[in-house]
Amino acid sequence: MSETAQPDTSAGHPQHAVVIGGGVAGLATAGLLARDGYRVTLVEQNPEVGGRAGSWSSEGFRFDTGPSWYLMPEVFDHFFAMMGSSTAAELDLETLDPGYRVIFEKDHEAVDIRAQREANRALFEQLEPGSGPAFDRYLASAEQTLDLATRSFLYTNFENLSAFSSRAVIARAGTLVHLLTRSLHAFARDHFTDSRILRILGYPAVFLGSSPFRAPAIYHLMSGLDLNGGVQYPRGGFTELVQALARLADSAGVTILTETRVQEITTESAGRRARATGVITERCGVTSRIEADIVVSAADLHHTETRLLPPALQSRPERSWKRTVPGPGTVLVFLGIRGEIPELPHHTLLFTEDWEGNFQRIDAPAPAPGEPWLPDQTSLYVCHPSASDASVAPPGHSNLFVLVPAPSNPDLGGEGDAEVERITDAAIDQIAAWAKIPDLRERIVVRRSIGPRDFERDFNAWRGTALGLAHTTAQSAFFRGKNVSSKVSGLYYAGATTVPGIGLPMCLISAELVLKRLRGDRSSAPLPEPAPALGDRDTA
Structure with a gap:
């Protein structure tokens, strides 16, 4: 199902969008919609925005309380460009070397993954003599898969077959089927035998909300990031990313309401389907109604479906979650x-x-x-x-x-x-x-x-999960579900519990996928970046 709801500004009254949840996906969605001409109100139940990407301080110590790995920098670069800025203008990034250390239980042996590909190739050769060519093949496959995913799968809502009809996808169709039907652990074992290497290559599945024994092998693309591109860190912590998102949303005109809990998504009958009309909120014991033309929930999908909508309007009722991982x-x-x-x-x-x-x-x-x-x-x-x-x-x-x-x-x-x-x-x-x-x-x-x-x-995390829905084969790509309600017109979803998935880059992409659906854009590639305007902040 496709819905197009571009804001009508002809009479000077842009459409009003309410975004539920002030985490990374919510802030990013609110900012993109505001830049696209919507009047946007973001509603966050906690005192501060950030969601799982929060911050806690005590006695002079400051802690990020969520994401701590900065990977897929191109996704951040693209998002900031979409907001009329740049990564360089918003964040002070440092490349870590070593990217990370691994300590194994046996003899407490420690090895370092470095910022340089050749150093990591030498490490694999040290752990498993003769494995250098396998390292090259594995990373080449990871990089090709990441490139293909970025161009064909990550930035699409799978509303048509365009994601599967490109020459590059058709050429690798057999390989993609293999990668989707084989586990990450089994795929790594096809290339290496050393148990230490298998663990290094398998653990990224945890950051995807899965395990190397359940995650499909297509996610070996993660190794093309840390083993080749290195790991970065925004100085000041990941709260700096949240502040940048909030700052850009505010500059775009987003109204941010904190300590305001959404109790209900309001609807009205619209023919054979209901239509979202806004939200009912509660703050300090006072109940209010916010009217809207569209509602985007960046809250946990289970919470949105089973707590904010009546049973008759739930695309994912409680019984359907018994099959969800x-x-x-x-x-x-x-x-x-x-x-x-x-x-x-x-x-x-x-x-x-x-x-x-x-x-x-x-x-x-x-x-x-x-x-x-x-x-x-x-x-x-x-x-x-x-x-x-x-x-x-x-x-x-x-x-x-x-x-x-x-x-x-x-x-x-x-x-x-x-x-x-x-x-x-x-x-x-x-x-x-x-x-x-x-x-x-x-x-x-x-x-x-x-x-x-x-x-x-x-x-409001379903089953207390720290990340979202696991990236199993049945919960990846076009199997993961839609970012639009099948029962309520004008209700959309963003965040780690919808497409494309878990992680900071995926949350930023999920915001763009909402924008693409609203525009009626069924392409598979990232949206074109706007040309920098005179007066935009320096991007040098």
């Missing part, structure tokens, strides 16, 4: 540390020996009776921003952000709950032992942990 939950740990931590670079991944068993525990909805939610030794991620950015910690101190993948189940608990604190204690001890920082626990001066229950409460 959530991304993992997480226990997030924020630690302020006395002194420097030279043992940890900006990004560090800790990988257990029981690789597949670890993911089975994460994928399980709940532990077996009498079992803990996670073992004491589990694969996890440590971010040490103060290694690159002195502004995020007091002088002579360091900050650590620890992400422990866990089942997406609010029953695991939230801040202050016993199991969340047990997992936190185990993670601290594991980092101390594996990274050889024996006094780590004694040096902690700030500590906070949150879990799936907090994600459910603060972000």
Whole structure:
């Protein structure tokens, strides 16, 4: 189904769009719509915008509370250009070297993934002698797949067959079928045998809300980013990205309402279908109605469908979610540390020996009776921003952000709950032992942990997932679902629970996909970037 709803400004009264949710996707959608001529009101339930890409400060420490990897820089460049600006004007990026460190459980062996392709090729040769040619083939495939995905799949709403009819797609049709029907782990195993390499190539699936045993092999394209292009970091943290999005939205004329909860999407009958007419909000006990010509929900899709719409108007009623696979939950740990931590670079991944068993525990909805939610030794991620950015910690101190993948189940608990604190204690001890920082626990001066229950409460996240819907084959590309309601005209969706998927770049693209649907643009490529106008901020 296609809907075209370009704003009518002929009488000086542009159409009004309400955007629900002030996360990255919501801010990006609001900004693009405002630049396109809509009058836009963004409604955010929390005191600050940012959503999962939030920020928390305590005693001079500042922590990003969500995304911490800056990948696919071309997507950011394109979005900022669409907003009449540039990445250089909005963010101060630093290329990290090493991009990240990996510590393996066996003997606590550590290897570094560098910013240079040749250095990473040499590392693979060291881990598996003779694997250099396989490294070249794997990265060549990753880069080709990423290029094809960007030109044909990421920027399309799959409203017609244009995404599949290009010469490049037809030429690689057989390969694409293979990549969609084979797991990421199996595809990596086709190229390498060393278990350490298989883990390095498989772990990006976690950032896609999946596991290397469930994610289709098409996502090996992720390795073309970190092994070849390096990893970047916006100085000041990812809150700088959120502030840039909010600043650009504000400059485009978006009205941003915080601490305002949407209770209902209002509709009226419009022939055989209903039509969105606005939202009912609540702020400080006062209920208000905001009229709108279109509504875009960048909130969690399950929440939008099952809480903001009546049953008769739900495209995805509760029963349909029984077949849906959530991304993992997480226990997030924020630690302020006395002194420097030279043992940890900006990004560090800790990988257990029981690789597949670890993911089975994460994928399980709940532990077996009498079992803990996670073992004491589990694969996890440590971010040490103060290694690159002195502004995020007091002088002579360091900050650590620890992400422990866990089942997406609010029953695991939230801040202050016993199991969340047990997992936190185990993670601290594991980092101390594996990274050889024996006094780590004694040096902690700030500590906070949150879990799936907090994600459910603060972000209306279905099953407390930290990321969104898992990128399985049945939840990727054209299988992921539409960004428009099938029951309510004028209701659209953006964010990590719709197309194209999880991650900051995907959230920015999801905003553009809403704009393309409103314009009636069925192309597969990114929208043309507007020419810089006189007076736009310097893009040098």
